[in-house]
Amino acid sequence: MKRNLMMVGMVVASALVSQSALADAGLDLAKAKNCMACHAVATKLVGPAYKDVAAKYAGQKDAEAKLAAKVIKGGSGTWGAIPMPANPQVNEAEAKTLVKWVLSQK
Numbered sequence: 143m144k145r146n147l148m149m150v151g152m153v154v155a156s157a158l159v160s161q162s163a164l165a166d167a168g169l170d171l172a173k174a175k176n177c178m179a180c181h182a183v184a185t186k187l188v189g190p191a192y193k194d195v196a197a198k199y200a201g202q203k204d205a206e207a208k209l210a211a212k213v214i215k216g217g218s219g220t221w222g223a224i225p226m227p228a229n230p231q232v233n234e235a236e237a238k239t240l241v242k243w244v245l246s247q248k
């Protein structure tokens with residue numbers, strides 16, 4: 143019984159660690175790729191707050207692919223008249239990592 147509790151504790155602890163590791167990696171990449179020049183997690187800057195993006199696409203299965211493509215190519219009209227310019231400094235894998243991180247913001 144005691145052993146089982148310890149196991150549960152360890153699983154929970156490692157889940158927490160890997161979640162914050164993902165959060166840090168996502169934020170670091172977003173900073174490195176200049177995303178944070180126009181975006182913040184909780185407030186609207188030039189672009190929408192990442193929390194708002196996550197809320198808008200919650201539960202939409204195709205959102206990840208769609209948004210990853212938009213991050214690379216840029217686009218406008220979803221959040222207002224200001225366009226997001228293309229981000230050619232981001233490759234497909236990086237765009238997916240960034241979008242996963244954006245969609246995990248709450």
Ligand code: HEC
Pocket residue numbers: 172175176177178179180181188189190195209212213217218219220221222223224225226227229232240241244
């Ligand atoms: C020059 C400013 C600027 C930069 C730099 C920028 N964005 Fe954006 N972003 C915007 C604007 C403006 C919008 C809203 C576009 C629209 O309304 O369709 C947006 C929208 C988005 C959306 C939501 C798209 C949708 O269709 O709902 C995501 C996700 C996003 N940006 C991620 C990123 C990531 C990741 C980076 C870094 C690689 C980045 N942005 C860099 C300005 C920027």
